[in-house]
Amino acid sequence: xxxxxxxxxxxxxxxxxxxxxxxxxxxxxxxxxxxxxxxxxxxxxxxxxxxxxxxxxxxxxxxxxxxxxxxxxxxxxxxxxxxxxxxxxxxxxxxxxxxxxxxxxxxxxxxxxxxxxxxxxxxxxxxxxxxxxxxxxxxxxxxxxxxxxxxxxxxxxxxxxxxxxxxxxxxxxxxxxxxxxxxxxxxxxxxxxxxxxxxxxxxxxxxxxxxxxxxxxxxxxxxxxxxxxxxxxxxxxxxxxxxxxxxxxxxxxxxxxxxxxxxxxxxxxxxxxxxxxxxxxxxxxxxxxxxxxxxxxxxxxxxxxxxxxxxxxxxxxxxxxxxxxxxxxxxxxxxxxxxxxxxxxxxxxxxxxxxxxxxxxx
Amino acid sequence: xxxxxxxxxxxxxxxxxxxxxxxxxxxxxxxxxxxxxxxxxxxxxxxxxxxxxxxxxxxxxxxxxxxxxxxxxxxxxxxxxxxxxxxxxxxxxxxxxxxxxxxxxxxxxxxxxxxxxxxxxxxxxxxxxxxxxxxxxxxxxxxxxxxxxxxxxxxxxxxxxxxxxxxxxxxxxxxxxxxxxxxxxxxxxxxxxxxxxxxxxxxxxxxxxxxxxxxxxxxxxxxxxxxxxxxxxxxxxxxxxxxxxxxxxxxxxxxxxxxxxxxxxxxxxxxxxxxxxxxxxxxxxxxxxxxxxxxxxxxxxxxxxxxxxxxxxxxxxxxxxxxxxxxxxxxxxxxxxxxxxxxxxxxxxxxxxxxxxxxxxx
Numbered sequence: 001x002x003x004x005x006x007x008x009x010x011x012x013x014x015x016x017x018x019x020x021x022x023x024x025x026x027x028x029x030x031x032x033x034x035x036x037x038x039x040x041x042x043x044x045x046x047x048x049x050x051x052x053x054x055x056x057x058x059x060x061x062x063x064x065x066x067x068x069x070x071x072x073x074x075x076x077x078x079x080x081x082x083x084x085x086x087x088x089x090x091x092x093x094x095x096x097x098x099x100x101x102x103x104x105x106x107x108x109x110x111x112x113x114x115x116x117x118x119x120x121x122x123x124x125x126x127x128x129x130x131x132x133x134x135x136x137x138x139x140x141x142x143x144x145x146x147x148x149x150x151x152x153x154x155x156x157x158x159x160x161x162x163x164x165x166x167x168x169x170x171x172x173x174x175x176x177x178x179x180x181x182x183x184x185x186x187x188x189x190x191x192x193x194x195x196x197x198x199x200x201x202x203x204x205x206x207x208x209x210x211x212x213x214x215x216x217x218x219x220x221x222x223x224x225x226x227x228x229x230x231x232x233x234x235x236x237x238x239x240x241x242x243x244x245x246x247x248x249x250x251x252x253x254x255x256x257x258x259x260x261x262x263x264x265x266x267x268x269x270x271x272x273x274x275x276x277x278x279x280x281x282x283x284x285x286x287x288x289x290x291x292x293x294x295x296x297x298x299x300x301x302x303x304x305x306x307x308x309x310x311x312x313x314x315x316x317x318x319x320x321x322x323x324x325x326x327x328x329x330x331x332x333x334x335x336x337x338x339x340x341x342x343x344x345x346x347x348x349x350x351x352x353x354x355x356x357x358x359x360x361x362x
Numbered sequence: 363x364x365x366x367x368x369x370x371x372x373x374x375x376x377x378x379x380x381x382x383x384x385x386x387x388x389x390x391x392x393x394x395x396x397x398x399x400x401x402x403x404x405x406x407x408x409x410x411x412x413x414x415x416x417x418x419x420x421x422x423x424x425x426x427x428x429x430x431x432x433x434x435x436x437x438x439x440x441x442x443x444x445x446x447x448x449x450x451x452x453x454x455x456x457x458x459x460x461x462x463x464x465x466x467x468x469x470x471x472x473x474x475x476x477x478x479x480x481x482x483x484x485x486x487x488x489x490x491x492x493x494x495x496x497x498x499x500x501x502x503x504x505x506x507x508x509x510x511x512x513x514x515x516x517x518x519x520x521x522x523x524x525x526x527x528x529x530x531x532x533x534x535x536x537x538x539x540x541x542x543x544x545x546x547x548x549x550x551x552x553x554x555x556x557x558x559x560x561x562x563x564x565x566x567x568x569x570x571x572x573x574x575x576x577x578x579x580x581x582x583x584x585x586x587x588x589x590x591x592x593x594x595x596x597x598x599x600x601x602x603x604x605x606x607x608x609x610x611x612x613x614x615x616x617x618x619x620x621x622x623x624x625x626x627x628x629x630x631x632x633x634x635x636x637x638x639x640x641x642x643x644x645x646x647x648x649x650x651x652x653x654x655x656x657x658x659x660x661x662x663x664x665x666x667x668x669x670x671x672x673x674x675x676x677x678x679x680x681x682x683x684x685x686x687x688x689x690x691x692x693x694x695x696x697x698x699x700x701x702x703x704x705x706x707x708x709x710x711x712x713x714x715x716x717x718x719x720x721x722x723x724x
Contacts, residue, residue: 008402011402013400014400019399020389022388022399023385023389026385027381027382037373038373038374039373040370040372040373077599078435078585081584081585109583112584113583200399200604201403201601202435202601202605203564221444221447221471222439222443223436224443238372238564239563239564240562240563240605242564246399322402
């Protein structure tokens with residue numbers, strides 16, 4: 001069978017060498033006589049995994065000393081709740097910059113638990129764009145400003161942190177962490193669940209400036225309390241050992257690939273190739289204004305709307321999978337995470353051209 | 363190398379056939395062309411895994427129709443918080459029956475978040491025991507009564523639900539679920555994290571009587587809200603796909619082994635063999651009164667206290683691992699979960715006798 005290439009938005013494809021290493025170590029983790037699935041969370045072998053994962057993240061992202069790296073349960077959604085539970089309350093509200101589906105969802109959850117201000121910054125005209133920073137109407141008293149670095153459903157990228165931003169910036173980087181270098185010290189807190197570029201579902205990486213801990217409320221539910229994770233080095237209860245192990249393996253692969261500058265360049269090149277095909281096409285249409293286009297998740301409509309099911313079926317015959325758009329958006333979505341091999345994007349580009357040519361003939 | 367037998371309290375050993383099946387399916391899950399680690403959570407393949415896991419749990423535990431089965435993030439500790447967040451508040455308190463470390467920890471977390479009454483039922487005299495039910499001093503107005511079915515650190519088993527109990531009983535069965543039949547309808551809610559008898563860390567199984575949902579507070583953090591899990595069939599956000607897959611495989615193995623009556627009998631036989639060796643020994647000492655002894659986690663002291671490190675070292679040379687007692691208790695602890703093969707308990711019993719004989723000679 002032809003190799004399958006999976007373009008799903010997450011859980012996403014893992015690098016093949018990582019999968020093979022996991023398989024190789026599955027029955028006996030490095031001569032412990034135990035499977036990695038059985039490894040105790042208070043063993044030296046696990047502490048080594050956790051510490052190496054932390055160290056690799058610190059190196060790859062050049063995380064400054066004053067930030068802590070935490071491994072928390074439950075994915076990014078856990079942080080939608082943990083943020084207001086830790087930091088908001090009487091007299092303390094936050095601003096939420098809404099640029100698409102996920103930032104709006106984070107805002108909605110915070111609004112259930114505390115007082116927040118929703119700043120609608122997604123502009124839906126001819127094309128999709130984000131309102132310029134001077135129009136954001138920020139509250140100078142806000143405890144933090146929340147944003148999303150990359151909206152996977154709209155395919156919109158945050159255009160970068162404004163130079164003169166005064167707010168403590170909290171950023172959901174679930175889909176973009178490890179795809180580009182990050183100036184970590186421009187942020188107060190960064191979080192990302194791991195099922196896209198960092199491994200498997202059920203884990204969330206949090207990078208937070210330690211001085212924020214002084215502002216944490218009492219009480220916060222145990223598994224949402226940032227102070228406990230810092231104090232107990234992410235072993236607040238039994239952590240998801242296997243997910244942290246997969247994270248370490250993925251980080252090691254990222255390092256061997258050349259780190260974030262190399263992966264970022266690869267991502268820009270690949271997405272530019274795809275946007276070129278879309279822009280030159282009479283059949284495919286991406287609606288995002290060029291300066292806000294995501295290089296990670298690229299949604300497009302098929303102008304001949306009746307052709308969508310044919311497109312997906314024929315793509316499937318070419319072993320190009322996971323291309324159906326999010327149920328709220330329809331159409332097609334291509335997710336180009338780090339693990340996608342060159343051969344995958346090449347086969348996709350060829351298929352896009354061939355499909356359009358066939359449509360013209362019929 | 364001699365086969366390793368792992369007696370750790372959790373994360374615990376998995377059945378060897380389950381590990382081999384996971385390894386076999388790791389690179390290509392049942393001709394999907396995807397690894398199980400890449401499987402999307404909104405795919406038919408995942409829904410099948412979730413539904414089969416649910417169905418197997420329903421069959422094995424004979425769960426009545428009026429109960430829902432939920433798969434939640436974060437292990438049992440998540441439930442320590444979720445219970446008060448969902449059900450307690452102004453005018454609604456709960457009773458917590460404390461019979462050891464874990465029930466006390468559940469109580470402490472609930473007490474941080476709501477009003478609860480702690481009922482100290484662990485009696486520490488000559489031997490450890492649980493106070494009889496008529497001494498519990500329950501609040502008839504309590505929203506629920508929380509208990510722990512098996513205390514892994516003290517090695518104490520809950521003696522069964524009192525016949526005339528009126529309270530809505532909530533039970534932490536983290537270490538005992540799947541080790542004995544359960545009369546589910548005697549409980550209002552049962553929960554168990556999966557890293558002992560059900561699979562790997564990062565997941566919690568919750569079995570709750572659906573009429574309880576009418577009493578849920580507003581707002582509850584999204585990933586702690588039982589109503590959402592029922593409504594969305596445990597896909598509230600990206601669930602821990604791999605942990606649910608491992609759960610399904612373990613449940614399938616339990617079914618093939620003959621189900622809970624068979625595993626329960628096996629557990630009783632094995633633990634009785636071990637207690638016999640301990641009771642006949644002049645060196646080893648288990649302090650739990652016989653009628654409260656756990657058949658699952660069996661802690662004991664070595665009377666010649668200087669011999670503990672020798673014991674653990676020599677056990678390690680016989681590939682008997684994970685025997686060190688919990689850091690709060692010291693001594694030795696033997697955990698006899700379902701996955702332990704007969705050969706493991708046989709080698710342990712032989713070692714216990716041989717070690718004692720050697721000690722007598724020196």
